[in-house]
Amino acid sequence: MASDATALADLVDVEHGYRTKAGAVPALGPIDLRVDPGEFLVVVGPSGSGKSTLLRLIAGFERPTAGDVLRLGGTPVPGRDVGVVFQQPRLFPWQTVAGNIGAALRWADVPKPDRSRRTAELLAAVGLAELGPRRTWEISGGQQQRVAIARALAARPKLLLMDEPFAALDALTRERLQEDVRSLTDDAGQGVVFVTHSVDEAVFLASRIIVLTDRPGRIALDVPITLPRKGISADELRGSPEYAAFRGEIAAAVRATVS
Ligand SMILES: Nc1ncnc2c1ncn2[C@@H]1O[C@H](COP(=O)(O)OP(=O)(O)OP(=O)(O)O)[C@@H](O)[C@H]1O
Numbered sequence: 001m002a003s004d005a006t007a008l009a010d011l012v013d014v015e016h017g018y019r020t021k022a023g024a025v026p027a028l029g030p031i032d033l034r035v036d037p038g039e040f041l042v043v044v045g046p047s048g049s050g051k052s053t054l055l056r057l058i059a060g061f062e063r064p065t066a067g068d069v070l071r072l073g074g075t076p077v078p079g080r081d082v083g084v085v086f087q088q089p090r091l092f093p094w095q096t097v098a099g100n101i102g103a104a105l106r107w108a109d110v111p112k113p114d115r116s117r118r119t120a121e122l123l124a125a126v127g128l129a130e131l132g133p134r135r136t137w138e139i140s141g142g143q144q145q146r147v148a149i150a151r152a153l154a155a156r157p158k159l160l161l162m163d164e165p166f167a168a169l170d171a172l173t174r175e176r177l178q179e180d181v182r183s184l185t186d187d188a189g190q191g192v193v194f195v196t197h198s199v200d201e202a203v204f205l206a207s208r209i210i211v212l213t214d215r216p217g218r219i220a221l222d223v224p225i226t227l228p229r230k231g232i233s234a235d236e237l238r239g240s241p242e243y244a245a246f247r248g249e250i251a252a253a254v255r256a257t258v259s
Pocket residue numbers: 018019020025026027045046047048049050051052053054215
């Protein structure tokens with residue numbers, strides 16, 4: 001088995017299928033993919049192309065049907081070196097907002113005396129400093145998703161996996177959260193794998209985009225996104241000709257997968 005401890009995730013000749021009563025469903029691959037520290041990898045592709053399957057394999061929720069998946073050089077197991085954010089926030093309704101973050105810190109073995117300070121820092125980082133005592137049903141959907149992001153970041157995971165985290169949100173909240181996620185993950189040692197259907201979102205967030213083919217998903221396109229990130233506002237970035245050029249290239253590749 002090829003092993004490389006410096007890769008956050010390394011998939012070698014990976015295929016994955018699901019068993020159903022009607023027979024085997026090939027979902028992904030064969031695919032080779034390596035994710036390195038500092039990368040913000042965005043995965044786009046048609047519905048059913050295996051994007052969620054790819055994340056589930058890296059998270060350790062599934063084992064591949066064929067090939068090898070390594071995370072930090074070892075077999076992936078769900079746990080503290082990976083943070084996962086889903087489309088629905090999946091918060092604990094019996095906990096307050098602060099209690100949700102505190103639970104993640106407890107699992108990460110953060111000592112009790114440090115937990116309230118870290119909770120306050122994390123809530124401030126996602127713009128929810130005042131909402132710690134609220135119940136999760138007393139805040140908006142966008143705020144709930146912010147809590148889910150703070151909870152995923154609590155253990156300072158090397159790798160953050162995000163599966164269409166903003167799909168259920170209105171356009172304005174979505175743009176704000178995109179900006180927040182970019183700044184929260186601007187850490188050279190950390191990596192992100194982010195799934196979306198939105199080409200705009202992909203180009204805004206990514207340092208690299210892969211486009212998957214129709215099912216079973218293989219890599220149709222793998223491009224670095226070399227847009228300036230420092231010293232430029234989000235609006236300037238979205239309005240730049242370079243942004244438009246990348247958006248055009250990715251949109252054409254996605255269209256080609258279904259034609
Ligand atoms: N538990 C399962 N059992 C059987 N088939 C499954 C299961 N999960 C996914 N599939 C199938 O595997 C394929 C890939 O699914 P996956 O959810 O990874 O795709 P996706 O690209 O994330 O889709 P979408 O964009 O619609 O969310 C699909 O054809 C899907 O129907």
